[in-house]
Amino acid sequence: MKYIAAVFSVLISCFLISSNSLEHDGSLTIKLQHALNGGPNPVYTDRGHITIHSLRLKQAIVNQSPLTDIEKHQIQKLAEDNELYKIKAIVTANDGTERTFISAVKACMLAESELDDKFAVSLDYMGRVIGVTSLIASKATCEGAVVPLDKLKEFTTSVYVRHSETGAIPDTASYIQKLEREREAQEKGEVKDNRSFLAKYWMYIVPVVIIMVISSASNPEAQGGGQ
Structure with missing residues (x-):
């Protein structure tokens, strides 16, 4: 039983070590598209792309072009109409597989933040993307203020790559040791029936x-x- 407890301890330690880091490093590209029209039928157009060169090091580069005058007016109108600004993230892994994630924020918050937003890219332990979420980086409150067009020139975007966390691990080794103590006590006649x-x-x-x-x-x- 002592040997079993020791083996379980080693296995659990190895599991915890491996779960705290990605099993494989890699890179991926995220193509960003956004819908600048309100209503239930979004029409997505290109916004830019994010390149993550190392999933372990969480290194990300964002490439986005300045907005056109038409796009500025569209975002301003979305904010005035209290509509949602929708984002589509198309993830391409280094093996060529693609996954698409859609998220949304209130357009008025995006406008009041002067297009300062953030993307959270969630990975599983294998480095596969399990979620891309759009967030507002600043403390916009949607108070109804009209944001001038000159404040809506281009996006200031940051990317946060996060690895999935491991849940609680049962204390198997302690449980086995408890069973071992009970068995030894029974053999010595110390346990009353x-x-x-x-x-x-x-x-x-x-x-x-x-x-x-x-x-x-x-x-x-x-x-x-x-x-």
């Missing part, structure tokens, strides 16, 4: 009762003679 008489010796009592019942049933004459 508080069960009732029937609970302790039922396996001996039941066969005797069965034999007595069968014997009585097979000798009815003996019973009659007793009467």
Whole structure:
């Protein structure tokens, strides 16, 4: 049992070490598209792209072009109409696979922040993207102020890459040690058995009762003679 506990401890330690870092490093590209029209039917146009060269080091480069005058007016109108600014993130991994994630923020918050936003890229332990979320970096409050067009020139975007966290690990080693102590105590006779008489010796009592019942049933004459 001691050897089993030691093996479990080593396995759990190895699991914790591996879960705190990515199993494989790699790179990926995220193509950004945004919808500048309100309503239930968004029309997405290109906004730019994010390149992450190292998932371990969380190094990201953002490339985005300045907004055109038409795009500035569209964002301003979205904010005035209290609409959502929708983002589509198309993730291409280094093996060529693609995944698409859609998120949204209030357009008025984006405008009041002067296009200062943030993307949170969530990875699993294998380095696969499991989520891309758009956030507002500043403390915009959507108070209804009209943001001038000259404040809506281009996006100031930061990227935060985060690895998924491991949940709580059961203390298997301690549990095994507890079982081992209980077994050793039983072998030494240190553990008192508080069960009732029937609970302790039922396996001996039941066969005797069965034999007595069968014997009585097979000798009815003996019973009659007793009467």
